[in-house]
Amino acid sequence: MNDPLAKYRNKAPVSFAAPDGPEVYAAFATKDRVERLKIKCANQPTRAPGYNNLMEIVYDGSNGTNFVLSFSWLMVLVRGKNLQPVIMALLASTADYIQEFDPDIWQKPTDATKPIIESIEVVVHEKQMEINKVERPSL
Numbered sequence: 001m002n003d004p005l006a007k008y009r010n011k012a013p014v015s016f017a018a019p020d021g022p023e024v025y026a027a028f029a030t031k032d033r034v035e036r037l038k039i040k041c042a043n044q045p046t047r048a049p050g051y052n053n054l055m056e057i058v059y060d061g062s063n064g065t066n067f068v069l070s071f072s073w074l075m076v077l078v079r080g081k082n083l084q085p086v087i088m089a090l091l092a093s094t095a096d097y098i099q100e101f102d103p104d105i106w107q108k109p110t111d112a113t114k115p116i117i118e119s120i121e122v123v124v125h126e127k128q129m130e131i132n133k134v135e136r137p138s139l
Contacts, residue, residue, distance in 0.1 A: 025106035027115035030094045038097035080117040
């Protein structure tokens with residue numbers, strides 16, 4: 001039997017292996033449909049809160065030097081340079097990830113107009129920390 005959709009099927013094998021990482025630093029990447037924002041810190045675990053939990057984005061207007069993401073249980077403070085494109089992607093919920101620059105992995109970007117995230121600080125709200133400390137009864 002002839003498959004009428006064969007020419008549209010992806011013939012390349014799908015690999016779920018982790019990529020080695022980009023050769024060049026990118027402060028962020030975008031996609032059309034994003035449900036979770038990956039927050040990649042240089043010296044902390046990566047977090048991936050859902051956009052549906054993002055309550056507010058506070059930023060410094062056209063300066064592009066810092067912004068704060070306020071989620072229901074945590075705040076993310078981001079500082080850097082030329083962050084306007086990152087902020088616009090976050091406002092449109094199309095940013096797939098934001099990534100702190102790590103000099104141990106990448107060369108310092110030479111293009112002074114590209115966004116660079118110099119620091120990401122994650123602050124977990126005290127109430128969430130209290131919830132994490134509560135011991136659950138054993139069954």
